[in-house]
Amino acid sequence: MTTSSTSGTRDWHVYEIAIRAACFWRPAHDSPQPITAKALAGNALRNTKSTWPASRRQAFANLIATPFDRAVEETDTELRIRGPLRWRVGSVLADAAACRPWPGLPARGLRVLGITDCDADGILLVERPTTDSTT
Known part of the structure; x- marks a missing residue:
């Protein structure tokens, strides 16, 4: 037996x-x-680190009759970087080796905008730093 739905989905987990x-x-x-978007994920999914892939965005937008990007505010995570990394967007340059203490760069922006040049041998990631940012 086949059923049809105006949602057009077979995966109800998304809905x-x-x-x-x-x-x-x-x-x-x-x-x-x-x-x-982070608060929405925290309240709806009990996980602020959950993402909003296209299928979730569309299902949500269908239910509220508003495009996702107009319904919620999306913020990018700031990465504080020091070392041999340069990021250029048009005529703007962020040089993590020259800035003190460090530049704050947008995580998604680094992936999708501009040109990133990095010749580091490794990366040290510190999540939720609690020390003074000037040391």
């Missing part, structure tokens, strides 16, 4: 997440504070 997100978003969307 389960979208319904949870819509339940959080609907009462809060008129607030003066914009709702962030």
Whole structure:
């Protein structure tokens, strides 16, 4: 037996997440504070590090009748980098070797915009630093 749905999906897990997100978003969307994609994931998925792939974005947008990028505010994670890395977007250059203490660069922006040049031998990643940023 085949069934049809106006959602056009066979994977209801995507819509389960979208319904949870819509339940959080609907009462809060008129607030003066914009709702962030991270807050939406934290409340709907109980995980602020969850991503919003295209299928989730579309299912959510279908339910609330608003495009995802207009319904929530997306912020990029700041990476504080020091060392042999240069990132150029047009005429703007960020040189992590020359900046003190370090430049704060957008994580997604580094991947999708401009030209990144790095000849580092390794990377040290520190998540949630609690020390003074000037040391």
